[in-house]
Amino acid sequence: DTGVSQNPRHKITKRGQNVTFRCDPISEHNRLYWYRQTLGQGPEFLTYFQNEAQLEKSRLLSDRFSAERPKGSFSTLEIQRTEQGDSAMYLCASQPGTGERTEAFFGQGTRLTVV
């Protein structure tokens, strides 16, 4: 499968624990996005990488959230000291090149439940 891959698919964690999600974009896609989606809402932008550079970060991303893309390939999203409000689907998307009209491809997401 050469699509966007996200791991794990599901994560249940206790409040206060740290979690880390991984995203493997489509090979050679230099743009990578993280989004969060809750029930009944559209995906909300969290952060954007072009190669290894994190170019934009949403105000939604509190200090407890950090994302990296160390070699410009896979990316990780870490949430520290999880809260119940962090429960959501976390989606990763990748996009080739620098053009505005290119399609963004999404992974199947990581569903986080904080109990």
Next chain:
Amino acid sequence: RKEVEQDPGPFNVPEGATVAFNCTYSNSASQSFFWYRQDCRKEPKLLMSVYSSGNEDGRFTAQLNRASQYISLLIRDSKLSDSATYLCVVNYPGFQKLVFGTGTRLLVSP
């Protein structure tokens, strides 16, 4: 004002009906527009890009009105398989982030 606004629906239509969805966006400098489709508990997938002159793909027609900052999607001859959430997406200029609307849910019944 939200960056991208859509009527959340749901739109309940019978098979064969024509249905239209609307979307407005706030940033007049946006250059690229898309409609994505999302099935229940699945990831969004591109349905079609929206071009200035309007474009059609089979039963689907997308229109853009830059003056009113308005995008539309028309679905003709609805099928049961069209039941999904339709997300309006606008590319923000500068860093090119994709901004999604909340989605419009469509239910097509027999």
